[in-house]
Amino acid sequence: MLFYEEKDARETLKLRSLKKGEYHQDYPLYTVVRDNDKCIRCLACVRQCSYEATFYDPVRNVIYNKDEACVGCLRCVAICPTDAITVKRNDTKYRENENWREETIKAIKKQADFGAARLTGLGNDKGYKIYFDHMVLDASQVTNPSIDPLREPMELRTFLGRKPDSVKVEFRNGKLHLKEKIPPQLKLEVPVIFAPMSYGSINFNFQAALAIAAREAGTYFNTGEGGLHQKLREFGSNAIVQVASGRFGVDIDYLEAAAAVEIKIGQGAKPGIGGHLPGEKVTADISRTRMIPEGSDAISPAPHHDIYSIEDLRLLIYAIKEATRYTKPVSVKIAAVHNVAAIASGIARAGADIIVIDGFRGGTGAAPTIIRDHVGIPIELAIAQVDQRLRDEGIRNWVSLIAAGGIRSSADIVKIIALGADAVYIGTAAMVAVGCTLCQQCHRGICAWGITTNRPDLAKRINVDIAAEQLYNLLRGWAIEIREMLGLMGVNSIESLRGNRLKLRGVGLTQEELDVLGIKHAGLQ
Amino acid sequence: MKVVFPIEERCIDCHLCEVACIVEHSETKDPILAYMVEGLSFNEEWSAFTPDPHEALEAGKPKPLNRTRVRNNGAGVSFSMMCRHCEEPKCVEACKNGSLYIAEDGRILLNEDKCVGCWMCIMACPWGAISRNPTRGNVKGLERTAISHKCDLCPDREIPACVMACPTEALIYIEKEEIKNYEVRFSR
Numbered sequence: 054m055l056f057y058e059e060k061d062a063r064e065t066l067k068l069r070s071l072k073k074g075e076y077h078q079d080y081p082l083y084t085v086v087r088d089n090d091k092c093i094r095c096l097a098c099v100r101q102c103s104y105e106a107t108f109y110d111p112v113r114n115v116i117y118n119k120d121e122a123c124v125g126c127l128r129c130v131a132i133c134p135t136d137a138i139t140v141k142r143n144d145t146k147y148r149e150n151e152n153w154r155e156e157t158i159k160a161i162k163k164q165a166d167f168g169a170a171r172l173t174g175l176g177n178d179k180g181y182k183i184y185f186d187h188m189v190l191d192a193s194q195v196t197n198p199s200i201d202p203l204r205e206p207m208e209l210r211t212f213l214g215r216k217p218d219s220v221k222v223e224f225r226n227g228k229l230h231l232k233e234k235i236p237p238q239l240k241l242e243v244p245v246i247f248a249p250m251s252y253g254s255i256n257f258n259f260q261a262a263l264a265i266a267a268r269e270a271g272t273y274f275n276t277g278e279g280g281l282h283q284k285l286r287e288f289g290s291n292a293i294v295q296v297a298s299g300r301f302g303v304d305i306d307y308l309e310a311a312a313a314v315e316i317k318i319g320q321g322a323k324p325g326i327g328g329h330l331p332g333e334k335v336t337a338d339i340s341r342t343r344m345i346p347e348g349s350d351a352i353s354p355a356p357h358h359d360i361y362s363i364e365d366l367r368l369l370i371y372a373i374k375e376a377t378r379y380t381k382p383v384s385v386k387i388a389a390v391h392n393v394a395a396i397a398s399g400i401a402r403a404g405a406d407i408i409v410i411d412g413f414r415g416g417t418g419a420a421p422t423i424i425r426d427h428v429g430i431p432i433e434l435a436i437a438q439v440d441q442r443l444r445d446e447g448i449r450n451w452v453s454l455i456a457a458g459g460i461r462s463s464a465d466i467v468k469i470i471a472l473g474a475d476a477v478y479i480g481t482a483a484m485v486a487v488g489c490t491l492c493q494q495c496h497r498g499i500c501a502w503g504i505t506t507n508r509p510d511l512a513k514r515i516n517v518d519i520a521a522e523q524l525y526n527l528l529r530g531w532a533i534e535i536r537e538m539l540g541l542m543g544v545n546s547i548e549s550l551r552g553n554r555l556k557l558r559g560v561g562l563t564q565e566e567l568d569v570l571g572i573k574h575a576g577l578q
Numbered sequence: 579m580k581v582v583f584p585i586e587e588r589c590i591d592c593h594l595c596e597v598a599c600i601v602e603h604s605e606t607k608d609p610i611l612a613y614m615v616e617g618l619s620f621n622e623e624w625s626a627f628t629p630d631p632h633e634a635l636e637a638g639k640p641k642p643l644n645r646t647r648v649r650n651n652g653a654g655v656s657f658s659m660m661c662r663h664c665e666e667p668k669c670v671e672a673c674k675n676g677s678l679y680i681a682e683d684g685r686i687l688l689n690e691d692k693c694v695g696c697w698m699c700i701m702a703c704p705w706g707a708i709s710r711n712p713t714r715g716n717v718k719g720l721e722r723t724a725i726s727h728k729c730d731l732c733p734d735r736e737i738p739a740c741v742m743a744c745p746t747e748a749l750i751y752i753e754k755e756e757i758k759n760y761e762v763r764f765s766r
Contacts, residue, residue, distance in 0.1 A: 093613035095597045101590075132745070134597045135609050261764050284764055503590075510654035514590045516746040517763050 078162040080145045081120035085129070091137035092116060098129035098138060103501040103511055104494070126492035128501035160422070171422040174495025174505065176322055176414040176459060176481060179426050184433035184566070185465045189575060191556045193543035200545050202536035208546035209532055211476055213313075213453040214238035214382040215406045236406065237382050239293075239313055241476055242271030243532045244466065244547055247524075248457055248480030249295050249317065249386070251277030253330045253339045253351065254418030254495070256507050257284075258515040259487065264288035265517065266524035270532075275478070278302075278317055278328055278353060280342040286310045293384065296373065298327050299353035301343040305376060313407070314373050315384040316366070318357065321415025321432070321458035322425045324388030327353030329419055334498045334507050367403040374404070382406035389413060389435035389458070390428075394442035401443060401452045408452050409478065410435050415458030416481045418505055419496035432458045433472060437570045440473025440552055449552075463534035472570065473552040486527040487520040579684035582646075582731070582738050583757050584657040587765045588748035589648070591656040596644040598743030599660075602732055604642035617641020617713065640713040645729040646740055647709070658740065658749055661686060661707045661729035665754075669699035669708060669728075678726070685731055691716065693725040700726065 085106070092115075099107045099116060106122035107129060109115075123140065130138045147158050160171060193199035200207070214236055221232035247263045254277065261284070267274040268291045275293040276285075280302020285292070289310035296303050297317040308314055319325060330339075330351035340347040360366050370383050384407035385400045387393065397408050412432025417425065436456045443449040456469045457478035466477050485491070488502040495505040503514025535547070544550050558575035559567050567574055597609060604612035617640055646660035667686050670678045677692035678699055694717050700708045711727035732738040741749045752760060 091610055093597070093609055095593060095613070097592045097594055097597070101592055132592055132594070134594055134743075257764070265763075508654070510591065510656070513588060513654070514746065516588050516748075519747060 078166060079121075079159055081123065081143055082159075083123045083125040084120045084141050084143045085118035085123055086139045086141055087116060087118075088137045088139075089115070091135045093135055093137075095134060097132045097134065101128050101132045101501060103128075103499040103506070103508075124492045124494050125490075126494065126501045127490045131488075172419050172496045173422040173425060173493050174416070174418060174420075174497075175491055175493045176416040177426055177429075178493070181413075181431065183459075184431055184562075184570065185459075185461070185468055187560050187562050187566075188433075188468050188557050188570070188572065189560055190464070190467065190471075190538060190542065191558070192541045197543045199543050200540040202533075202540040205540075205545065207536040207539060208548070209243055209535060211241040211244045211547060212238040213241065213384075213407050213455070213475055215452065216450040218450060237313075237380055239273060239382060239407075240271075241273070243528050244470065244476040244535075245528055245531060246272055246293070246455065246476055246478050247274035247483050248415075248478035249275035249277040249293075249315070250418070250480055250484075251279030251295075251301075251328070251330070252282055252342055253279040253334055253507070254328075255505055256503070256512040256515065257282060257338065258512055258517050259484075259504050259520060261285060261517045262487065262515065262520035262524055263483065264291060265521035266528065267291045269521070269525045270528040272528065273312060275315065276311075279330070279339070279351075280344065281307055281310060282338070282342050295386075296369075297353050298355070298357045299351060301345065301351060301353075304344075308373065308377050308381075311381065313382045313384055314377065315386055315407075315409065316357075316369060316373070316405075317386045318360070318366075319386070319388035319390075319411065320417060320420075321388045321411030321413050321429055322417035323420040324390055324413075324424075324429050325355060326420070326424065327355045329353070331419075331498065336507050339507065363399040363403050366400065366405075370404045384409055384455070386411060386457075388415075389430045389432055391430065393430070393435045394438040397439040397452075397454075398442055398446055398448070401448050405452055407455060408439070409455040409457055410439060411478075412456070412458030416484075417495070432456050432460075433469065434566075434569050436469055436474050437472045437554075437572075441571055444473075444552070463531040463538070466531065467535055467538045467550065468557060470547060470550050471553050471556050472572075473554075475551060482527070483524055486523045487515060579663065580731075580751055580753055581663050581757075582660060582729070582741055583750050583752050583760070584659065585748045585750065585762055586655060586657040587762050588746045589657045590746050590748070591648060591650050592745065593648045594743045594745060595646050595658045595740035595749060596648060598739040599644040599646050599729075600642045602735070602739035603645065612642050643709075643711055643713065643727060645709075645727060658744075659705060659707055660740070661731075662705055663729075663731070663754075668702040668704060672698040672702035674698060686728070687730060688726055688728055690714065690725060695720070695723040695725045697724075697726065699728075 096109055099109050104122050104124055106119050108117055125140055127140055147155055217233050222229050223232050252260050263274040264285050273291050273293050276295055278295045278297030278301055281294055290312050292311045293313045293315050294307055294311035295315045295317050332348045332350045335348055337347055345351055373383050383405055385405040386409035389410050389412045400408050413429030453475040455476050455478055456474035460477045460479050484504055489504055498506050500506040503511050542556055554572050557572045559572050560575045601609045601612045604616050646658050648656055648658045650656040663686050677689040681687045695715055708726050708728045710724035712724040714725050715723040737751050741751045
């Protein structure tokens with residue numbers, strides 16, 4: 054009761070309500086050091102700080118910082134024309150204690166002051182083992198030739214969707230024709246899709262940039278659960294639209310505008326709980342796109358209340374397929390949890406064409422910190438298990454697998470594809486490409502880099518054209534690197550790498566972990 | 579002719595165009611010196627630089643000033659405003675001694691030695707793009723009267739400094755005729 058009816062409980066218990074700024078038990082995490090000899094008092098940093106941490110004192114003619122408000126987003130450092138600013142971790146530390154670390158103590162103190170669940174943005178930042186960093190790739194030497202991708206064709210094109218069990222062909226007019234109709238497919242020139250980030254959690258400018266970059270690079274962007282803005286309908290052929298438990302912005306035009314429809318069951322950062330967009334962020338445009346009243350909280354229910362079983366999921370999948378006349382693949386996105394392999398098998402049998410597995414390092418616009426940091430499993434293990442399970446059951450060709458959550462580089466993409474994924478989602482990497490510095494304040498809606506904010510003056514900080522170019526450059530660079538890596542392994546197509554775990558070796562992994570990943574330890578033949 | 583055109587939808591109110599303008603029109607072309615040393619005279623008595631622009635002027639080092647200004651309505655609308663280099667300039671019409679003139683390439687320039695600081699151009703400019711330069715006065719006995727001050731499109735540069743400095747490309751250097759055809763993608 055105390056947690057859910059906070060106001061009433063406070064009244065009955067005669068608790069005083071703490072106001073913003075009354076938070077005084079703790080020391081600031083960051084301290085902003087300004088080189089007074091270099092500072093020209095142009096006040097760019099004061100104007101750019103959206104967290105109200107930087108001030109100008111005209112009497113002393115100095116710029117000073119309220120360190121307790123600083124989140125370490127480094128916007129001031131980036132904008133300073135004379136490089137006068139350094140943001141440092143505060144030297145003050147609680148007494149060393151391996152058990153009671155700084156973040157633990159800070160969390161308790163914060164909660165004691167505010168009495169609410171701590172919210173955060175982005176993905177899990179705890180020091181769990183990153184399996185990507187414990188896997189290495191093979192290369193061709195003497196006995197098998199490597200391929201030079203600059204001189205020979207290298208295929209990155211990927212098709213996502215249900216593949217037939219066998220290929221039946223017939224001769225007609227001297228040409229080979231497929232006997233069966235191939236189910237609808239998504240055609241990707243790079244096996245990278247922009248992850249679901251809803252309009253509302255990110256602003257229009259960033260979503261527009263994602264759309265432009267996706268079209269330029271021949272891939273897709275995912276709208277997230279916030280609907281598709283009318284101005285972005287022209288990018289429908291490069292959009293995957295999401296149907297989440299809140300059903301925000303879903304109507305037949307929305308489904309028909311898209312290239313594919315995704316049913317969002319779970320999110321890696323917060324498996325088992327729904328999205329939450331605070332009412333302050335619901336502006337007129339967002340309310341129109343989401344089809345909810347202006348200023349009202351957009352709270353997605355934790356489950357889909359019409360999906361309590363695989364059979365129910367099948368009903369929704371086929372309802373969407375009927376509505377779109379079987380012209381679009383339907384994907385189902387789940388978070389990586391303990392029995393993800395069995396769930397994925399069920400989803401494949403329920404009629405999904407694509408399954409998205411979101412690992413626990415996947416990002417979010419807002420999630421309770423405790424859930425983000427402690428729920429779910431790593432994507433590497435989940436993909437390895439799902440791929441193996443679907444192969445064992447002989448239904449791997451029924452679905453395509455998309456890996457999401459914690460993909461940081463082209464090497465991660467190559468490794469996860471070798472573990473069995475068809476393509477990947479990148480969300481955090483896309484945000485970093487346009488400026489994000491991982492300060493984890495997305496939930497506050499005042500992102501100083503203009504990404505996760507709808508305040509018009511802050512949203513302007515993303516120039517659609519520049520951001521689209523940066524995103525396109527990222528995809529292009531990664532595509533070149535993937536081609537290089539395929540070439541050195543002697544593979545000329547990404548299809549030949551998929552599920553090819555012999556190309557991977559583990560370093561510093563236990564036998565158990567190697568078994569789960571289905572790879573050998575480095576040094577073994 | 580090419581002019582600098584501000585795009586409101588992209589301006590983030592950082593004022594780096596002003597910084598770039600000051601640095602470009604300074605003697606040292608160094609931001610720290612332009613801001614912190616130029617235009618300040620060394621006061622022996624205090625052993626410090628004092629911010630008296632007139633003393634600095636006498637020492638031959640006037641404080642560089644910005645010729646563009648970022649306007650902000652406090653509600654998310656901001657843009658950088660500098661001379662539009664009009665084809666039929668009101669300021670030139672208003673200038674009583676010909677210190678404002680149309681150069682051969684179409685730029686509107688100010689002869690700073692000639693300007694008497696009557697500020698009629700400031701009154702006449704429909705854009706509010708001309709400001710006063712308090713570091714300089716040409717009339718004898720009225721040295722502290724400010725002369726006019728306006729954008730000269732950086733004669734030493736191919737592309738004006740403000741355009742190069744803008745982090746979000748909210749200032750573009752564009753042919754006058756092309757401005758009306760220029761489309762900002764997804765503008766409101």
